[in-house]
Amino acid sequence: MDRAPGLSVRLKLTLSYTGFLMLAGTLVLAVVWLFLLRYSPRDGIDTLRELLNPGVFIGGWGPRVFLPAATLVMAFLLVFGLVGGWFLAGRMLAPLAQITDATRRASGGSLAHRIRLPGRRDEFRELADSFDAMLARLEAHVAEQRRFAANASHELRTPLAIAQTFLEVARKDPDGATGELVERLHAVNSRAIDLTEALLVLSRADQRSFTPEHVDLSLLAEEATETLLPLAGRRGVTIETTGDVTPTTGSPALLLQLTTNLVHNAIVHNLPDGAPEPGTVHVHTDTGPGGATLVVENTGERLTEGLVATLAEPFQRGTERARAARSGADHVGVGLGLAIVRSIAEAHDGTLALAARPGGGLRATVRLPPGHV
Structure with a gap:
């Protein structure tokens, strides 16, 4: 101005x-x-x-x-x-x-500078401390966005490069099997579409571009479970759903996406095929003084705390997930499932907590503000 x-x-x-x-x-x-x-x-x-x-x-x-x-x-x-x-x-x-001076540096793009004003607390020092905290959050957010942009570019480039390779092979061998080529191109294209849609959902959640409504998490858990029952049947996984009415406030579509992502993640990253006992997924909703809670637990391989801490980062996968993604398994997601869950939870002023289960598998706990249904 x-x-x-x-x-x-x-x-x-x-x-x-x-x-x-x-x-x-x-x-x-x-x-x-x-x-x-x-x-x-x-x-x-x-x-x-x-x-x-x-x-x-x-x-x-x-x-x-x-x-x-x-x-x-x-x-x-x-x-x-x-x-x-x-x-x-x-x-x-x-x-x-x-x-x-710090404000001028920040406006010029330098987010690493801190004021660190000495002395006892007064109005100026409270302002300086608040500004330092804001710069720290901005620096972390910008770094995360840069990593996200780099990872998204890499993930989007991979299916395009695979499709280009298939097309080059088909052009050099016009008499080749077109049916198999079409199937592969279809799988690659589907993965690119899934990734693009996941990026759009993640962007929508980050911008909080939704009108809050009264939602019952227990109904969303039942809907997500019914939708994914065929996938669980093919994987030999049993799903159990418990809980009473669990009211909260938010976007029904985004909260359904959150619940579906958690259940889908619990199904596809469960015990491997041929395990001595079938895998299980337990979905539980509850309400209390602190708000609404959604807990999704699954059996699976043993996870380290270091690995669990990275699972909600965009495009982060465990070793088994990375191998499955390279092999082109059709059940593997795009690496944004838990990142979307965390983003949706934070957009609703909630939290996502991940913990490794002692016997193997993962426990995901989402806490949301209370509401009225």
Whole structure:
């Protein structure tokens, strides 16, 4: 915004200090004039008796003695107020100069700089600490967005490169088996579409572009379970759903996506085919003083805490997930399932907590604010 030039804050404070000091001096001198020169008893202090002598006062000596002294006092107060006010204003505004410098650096793209204003807490230091915290969040967010953009570009480039390879092979061998080629191209194209749709869902959740409504998480859990029952049957996985009415507030479509992603993740990353016992998925919803809770647990391979901490990052997969993705298994997602869950939960002022189960598998817990159905 373009603004007309004006006085600096330091000069304004200096003039304010000086004006206040001059006003205080004027009031003090007025009190001396009114109460000491005019209303003091004549039997007062000896030094005042001469000054308050009626003959002296009536003859004009009182004003002639008082006014020059008052003028000198006011001149001294003016100079003292200007010099002292300028110095004090500079001392008071020194932290603001550091904050302004940090703001200019941040606007120029330098998010690593921190003010770190020393001293005890006051208004300036609270402002500086808040600005440092904001810069830290912005720096982390920008770094995450850069990683996300790089990973998204890589993930989108992979199916396009595979399709290009298939087309090159088909062009060199026109008599080849077109049916198999079409099937492969269909699988690659489906993966690219799934990735694009997942990116759109993730962007929508990050922007919070939805109208909150009253939602029952238990109904969403049942709907997601019914939708994924065929996949669970093909994988030999049993799904159990428990819980009473679990009200919350948010987007029904996004919360259904959240629930579906968690159940889908629990199915496809369960015990491998041919395991001694079938895999299971347990979906539970509950409500309490802290809000609504959705818990999805599944059996599976043992996971380390280090691996679990990265599973909600975009395009992060465990070792088994990475091998399945390279092999082109049709049940493997695009690496955004849990990232979307976390983003949707945060968009609803909720949280996602992941923990490795002692016997193997994963426990995912989503906590959302309470609501009314």
